[in-house]
Amino acid sequence: MTDTSIPRADRSPEEDSAPTAEIEADVDEADETVVDKAGEKKAPGDGDLFRQSEIAADYIEGLLDILDYDGDIDELVSGGRPVVEVVGARLESLVGQRGATLEALQELARLAVFRQTGTPSRLLLDVGGYRANRRKELAAVAKNAVEKVKEHGEPVRLEPMSAFERKCVHDVVNAMSGVESESEGVEPNRRIVVRPVD
Known part of the structure; x- marks a missing residue:
């Protein structure tokens, strides 16, 4: 047992x-x-x-x-x-x-x-099904951030997220051209910054 x-x-x-x-x-x-x-x-x-x-x-x-x-x-x-x-x-x-x-x-x-x-x-x-639903929400957040970065050419800092949430955003951003993402800060305030690729 x-x-x-x-x-x-x-x-x-x-x-x-x-x-x-x-x-x-x-x-x-x-x-x-x-x-x-x-x-x-x-x-x-x-x-x-x-x-x-x-x-x-x-x-x-x-x-x-x-x-x-x-x-x-x-x-x-x-x-x-x-x-x-x-x-x-x-x-x-x-x-x-x-x-x-x-x-x-x-x-x-x-x-x-x-x-x-x-x-x-x-x-x-x-x-x-929380994670599956959250993954969809985060994909929309990531795509929105990418659009802002491409439109304005400035980095976009997202709200603090858990490791799971950050991974979801990184996956979406990494699949797009012209942008990159990285995590910054320390838990529980670790967040993602999406920026244009130099």
């Missing part, structure tokens, strides 16, 4: 302290190489990635049970990364304002994977 318990305050710091910096996966990076506990670099195979999505799905299912929420959970591998999708009614509170709760749940699920596999995960969690 998979341990889906939430970290508790009565556990020792050693039990609950996973090296967050090591398991944090910056989705702005295209490199999917991970470093295991022995410090050796390896690229996870589809079997490893699907196992990660299964572990995360079990963890999220445990959370849903605790919260008494109903939802269908799908685990899959997409774009070279493990993905867990939760679909159902009354799941808005699991997304939170601008996806903040969803990001926190994703980090907890990544920690659950790390605890069982010892390998950092680039797991992507989606609830109620």
Whole structure:
């Protein structure tokens, strides 16, 4: 049986302290190489990635049970990364304002994977189709910024975004000619600047 318990305050710091910096996966990076506990670099195979999505799905299912929420959970591998999708009614509170709760749940699920596999995960969690809808919104934001840059020839700074949101914007901008994008600042105020290519 998979341990889906939430970290508790009565556990020792050693039990609950996973090296967050090591398991944090910056989705702005295209490199999917991970470093295991022995410090050796390896690229996870589809079997490893699907196992990660299964572990995360079990963890999220445990959370849903605790919260008494109903939802269908799908685990899959997409774009070279493990993905867990939760679909159902009354799941808005699991997304939170601008996806903040969803990001926190994703980090907890990544920690659950790390605890069982010892390998950092680039797991992507989606609830109620939030990420798919947000991706469409961000594509429109990116295209609008590109149009302004091309029209005025001046850089455009976008509002602060999460790593997932920045990745969505970068993907759209990189597919267009005459412009480039880069992230600047530090979390939680890290943002994208779209500028003309010199």
